Amino acid sequence: MNNNSPTFQAFKEKALQKEGVQSEYNELQPIYEIKKQMVSARLAAHLSQEDVATMLHTKKSNISRLESLNTKHLPNLSTLIKYAKVIGFNLEINLKKNAVR
16 A cells, blocks of 8 residues: 555545535535445345345345435435334434524
């Protein structure tokens, strides 16, 4: 590994300093977080996307799109609840007060 190449954290810190990037990052962060949690939970349950698709009576491509970090697609709440249930998890939603600016 080249020690001169920036780490992801360094890249992220530099990118977030650019105008507009921080606000876009903050807007998309909850979507990315839930999708990362979905994949982690599915893997913890030792299930493939195909397994989940079968349990939800849908196609693997739909599960792939649902979990994809490369799309802004936001699944509806009932889909998230069903997904969580079939993989053996519960969905929790919390509202947090914004920090005073």
